Amino acid sequence: MVLGLVIPNNTNSSSKDLVINVLSDEWPLSAKEIFDRVKRRSTVVLSYQAIHKVIKSLEANKILVKDGPKYLINIDWADNIYGFAQSLKTNLLSRKQVxxxxxxxxxxxxxxxxxxxxxxxxxxxxxxxxxxxxxxxxxxxxxxxxxxxxxxxxxxxxxxxxxxxxxxxxxxxxxxxxxxxxxxxxxxxxxxxxxxxxxxxxxxxxxxxxxxxxxxxxxxxxxxxxxxxxxxxxxxxxxxxxxxxxxxxxxxxxxxxxxxxxxxxxxxxxxx
Structure with missing residues (x-):
């Protein structure tokens, strides 16, 4: 399943979106480093265990990949999102429904x-x-x-x-x-x-x-x-x-x- 598109720098985003936002700014990062940065951006209290579970879920869905002990966004997933966004933009500009x-x-x-x-x-x-x-x-x-x-x-x-x-x-x-x-x-x-x-x-x-x-x-x-x-x-x-x-x-x-x-x-x- 493709993850919903991320809204940059939105503190009300889901924990998955926040993890991706963090890793779109800085990479690779360890789970602890990701948690520290997500915690600073989020308006709700999040535990390390919850963020670690999110990270492992994103890795299982091939949205994140590991670089040694650290994580970064999977370039193949980023390419898919880019292709989808380009196609969506083209269809919207042409007012075309597909x-x-x-x-x-x-x-x-x-x-x-x-x-x-x-x-x-x-x-x-x-x-x-x-x-x-x-x-x-x-x-x-x-x-x-x-x-x-x-x-x-x-x-x-x-x-x-x-x-x-x-x-x-x-x-x-x-x-x-x-x-x-x-x-x-x-x-x-x-x-x-x-x-x-x-x-x-x-x-x-x-x-x-x-x-x-x-x-x-x-x-x-x-x-x-x-x-x-x-x-x-x-x-x-x-x-x-x-x-x-x-x-x-x-x-x-x-x-x-x-x-x-x-x-x-x-x-x-x-x-x-």
Missing amino acids: FPLTKELIFSSVYEVDQFLVGLGKSLNAGPSDNFALHWHHLWIPLFFSKDTYKEMKNLIIGANYYCVSPSDTPIDRWCLAFWKKLGVNEKIGVKWTYGIDMLIFKDIIVQVFYPPEIKMEIDKVYASTNDPSKLNIEEFFKTVFEKKTRIPVLITHNEAVAKELFEQTKSLFGK
């Missing part, structure tokens, strides 16, 4: 997928009259409102016209369903008509998320064994499943005819 018919992305956790979906939702600038269809194997957004990503998901959903269906019907799904119904969101659970793939449909866009079987099994296990959602250890569930490292392909397709048919079939389940 939509490849099919694009595959790979994410390393369920949480990363959810963060991507929030970013996508924001970029679509959907309003109250815009229609979305969602097919998801379980409902979980209301479980995690302690995290900004899911608060943003909520705002996106109530700000547009959503039709969401799920084949599952567990106490947690029913609890989430009750939450959405209070807000007037079109949600149905226990719907056997689904394609077996988690997907979002908007206008001509179809986003398909292919969660690996082991992740789906872990989620199913928690949902099946939880009779009282109020007793669910939400933080533990999130940490062990939603942040678990894995490989999740996401396929984005642009096909107006197929998207329209999928949306209409989903809407028909609500008698509309």
